[in-house]
Amino acid sequence: MTIFVCTLLWSLSLLLQALHEPKMLRIAHLQRPAFLKPVRWTRFALPVLALMLCFLERASTAVLVWAATFSLAAVLVALGWSALARYREYFSMGARKNL
Amino acid sequence: MQDTLRTRMGWLHAWVGFAAGLVLFCVFATGCLAMFDTELTRWCQPEAPPQTDTFSPRSLDRLLPDVQDLIAQGEKPFITLPSLRDPYLRLQHHDGYEFLTVPYNPQTGERLAARVTVGGTFFYNLHYTMRTGIYGETLIALAGLALLVTIGSGVIIHLKGLVSDLTLLRPFASRLRAWLDVHVVASVPFLPFIVLMAYSGTFIRARTLFPPVSYTASIENVFRTPAPSVPETPEKQPAPPSRPFPPLAPILSEAERTLGTGQVGFILFLSQSILVSRTDASGPLLTREHVDFSPVDGHVLRHVLLPSPITHTQQVLDGLHYARWTGYGMRWLYFLSGVMGAIMFASGSVIFLMKRRRQSGRKIMFRIAEGLAIGSIVGFLMATVAFFWANRLLPIALHDRPFAEGYVFLAVWVLSMVAGLGWSGLHRPFQGWKIQLFCLGTLGFFLTPLDLATRPGASLFHAPTVFAATDLVALLVALVSFQMARRL
Numbered sequence: 001m002t003i004f005v006c007t008l009l010w011s012l013s014l015l016l017q018a019l020h021e022p023k024m025l026r027i028a029h030l031q032r033p034a035f036l037k038p039v040r041w042t043r044f045a046l047p048v049l050a051l052m053l054c055f056l057e058r059a060s061t062a063v064l065v066w067a068a069t070f071s072l073a074a075v076l077v078a079l080g081w082s083a084l085a086r087y088r089e090y091f092s093m094g095a096r097k098n099l
Numbered sequence: 100m101q102d103t104l105r106t107r108m109g110w111l112h113a114w115v116g117f118a119a120g121l122v123l124f125c126v127f128a129t130g131c132l133a134m135f136d137t138e139l140t141r142w143c144q145p146e147a148p149p150q151t152d153t154f155s156p157r158s159l160d161r162l163l164p165d166v167q168d169l170i171a172q173g174e175k176p177f178i179t180l181p182s183l184r185d186p187y188l189r190l191q192h193h194d195g196y197e198f199l200t201v202p203y204n205p206q207t208g209e210r211l212a213a214r215v216t217v218g219g220t221f222f223y224n225l226h227y228t229m230r231t232g233i234y235g236e237t238l239i240a241l242a243g244l245a246l247l248v249t250i251g252s253g254v255i256i257h258l259k260g261l262v263s264d265l266t267l268l269r270p271f272a273s274r275l276r277a278w279l280d281v282h283v284v285a286s287v288p289f290l291p292f293i294v295l296m297a298y299s300g301t302f303i304r305a306r307t308l309f310p311p312v313s314y315t316a317s318i319e320n321v322f323r324t325p326a327p328s329v330p331e332t333p334e335k336q337p338a339p340p341s342r343p344f345p346p347l348a349p350i351l352s353e354a355e356r357t358l359g360t361g362q363v364g365f366i367l368f369l370s371q372s373i374l375v376s377r378t379d380a381s382g383p384l385l386t387r388e389h390v391d392f393s394p395v396d397g398h399v400l401r402h403v404l405l406p407s408p409i410t411h412t413q414q415v416l417d418g419l420h421y422a423r424w425t426g427y428g429m430r431w432l433y434f435l436s437g438v439m440g441a442i443m444f445a446s447g448s449v450i451f452l453m454k455r456r457r458q459s460g461r462k463i464m465f466r467i468a469e470g471l472a473i474g475s476i477v478g479f480l481m482a483t484v485a486f487f488w489a490n491r492l493l494p495i496a497l498h499d500r501p502f503a504e505g506y507v508f509l510a511v512w513v514l515s516m517v518a519g520l521g522w523s524g525l526h527r528p529f530q531g532w533k534i535q536l537f538c539l540g541t542l543g544f545f546l547t548p549l550d551l552a553t554r555p556g557a558s559l560f561h562a563p564t565v566f567a568a569t570d571l572v573a574l575l576v577a578l579v580s581f582q583m584a585r586r587l
Contacts, residue, residue: 003428014266021263060383061429064419067291068432074288075439078268086271 140218161208478515543577
């Protein structure tokens with residue numbers, strides 16, 4: 001359960017980080033969303049929350065679980081983002097054809 | 100200055116990475132499989148059903164005649180108690196090459212009629228010795244050092260984009276760009292795991308790099324011819340007939356009083372004592388704490404726990420590397436991290452070849468390098484799947500069956516390596532990659548039907564057991580292989 005929650009928190013944090021990167025936005029043909037400014041510190045708070053959860057479950061292995069879930073979340077976000085970029089590329093090509 | 104440093108690190112990263120990467124790909128892939136060695140042994144013995152009765156300590160005494168037989172042959176047998184990973188009692192011994200294991204009913208102590216197999220421990224041995232003993236261990240330890248160098252240089256090269264490109268993956272971009280992205284996504288997020296594994300693995304095998312005697316003496320010893328007058332001593336001396344062991348149930352109960360209830364992992368039988376050892380699953384420290392009993396009347400001889408700071412450090416690093424304390428969630432995370440490590444080396448090797456193909460593609464060294472890459476990456480995976488095929492298809496009554504499984508693995512690997520070199524030598528490397536990827540995909544795809552056809556009592560909708568997990572992973576490997584063969 002901790003692994004699942006930590007992966008979710010890390011995924012959210014990395015997703016917010018990706019939304020802050022101009023290169024990532026450009027690849028996915030996205031504009032910077034307006035809601036990002038108020039939640040810009042959330043991407044740093046979520047990993048801390050995940051670490052606290054890991055410590056609460058078992059202090060001796062907390063850092064290991066925390067690091068492993070970060071890796072898993074990074075792959076999930078990377079795969080999701082590439083799928084989104086592909087979808088958006090098709091979408092923008094279709095729109096151009098209609099014009 | 101920075102550009103110079105990056106250029107130099109790029110050279111170091113590419114050459115050290117490629118040279119050690121082909122070995123390290125195998126090390127990471129076997130490491131992944133070794134994470135589930137117990138489960139793979141269960142897959143390799145399909146006669147033992149997934150569920151069984153609960154453990155009764157009285158059943159241990161039923162194993163004692165078989166233990167006595169092994170001791171009489173000069174072996175050091177041990178009984179592994181049932182655990183969450185494996186519900187069976189297992190009598191195991193190391194025959195000098197492999198850990199051989201026989202399952203028993205945990206309630207009655209009856210021997211199960213399961214096939215003799217090397218099982219998952221084959222990959223465990225392959226992971227750290229390459230099945231060549233101390234030479235293999237030294238090679239792997241050197242590769243571990245090369246891995247640390249490659250990681251350091253890789254971080255320096257990629258320092259600028261370490262955060263911004265963390266989740267950047269463009270699989271539909273140009274080929275080189277796509278492979279570079281795969282390489283970065285498979286390496287940067289997994290840096291903590293890869294550094295941990297490289298450091299702890301090299302630490303565990305440090306004695307091969309830093310032997311307790313001087314290097315000069317070690318090298319002299321290698322080249323020294325043995326004196327002809329000294330007769331060769333056999334490795335195993337048959338033990339004299341031993342007296343019957345005392346009942347094991349009271350011994351287990353006494354050991355649990357010291358180690359804790361449910362904390363006993365295995366019982367090792369030696370000529371002078373019976374060692375009851377703490378389970379490796381008890382915590383992140385691999386303490387191997389044990390209580391020793393007399394083999395005559397079963398009284399406690401001593402309680403052994405090494406608490407010094409040095410042994411404590413070793414226990415932590417062993418525990419983190421072997422990960423036997425983990426539950427299934429963490430075990431799968433280790434597995435995934437190992438897979439990504441293997442992908443990192445495979446993609447790095449492909450990038451190395453792609454960058455040099457235009458300039459050096461006709462040179463003989465390049466063709467050898469590409470042939471070796473085909474054999475080491477696709478060929479290794481093909482040999483692994485062939486091992487599972489051999490486990491199910493070789494006759495059950497075959498003499499030295501565990502060896503035969505290993506020979507099939509080796510034969511497929513060598514064949515793949517030769518074929519890879521051949522295709523590369525004929526200037527048709529893509530043909531080589533494609534054919535081998537297609538063969539790998541076919542072997543992986545049909546592993547599930549093979550499992551269903553050769554497993555007693557199998558059904559298509561079986562519970563999520565070790566069988567389903569193994570079959571699904573093979574199916575996934577097959578689908579990825581087909582896709583790669585299609586896109587090449």
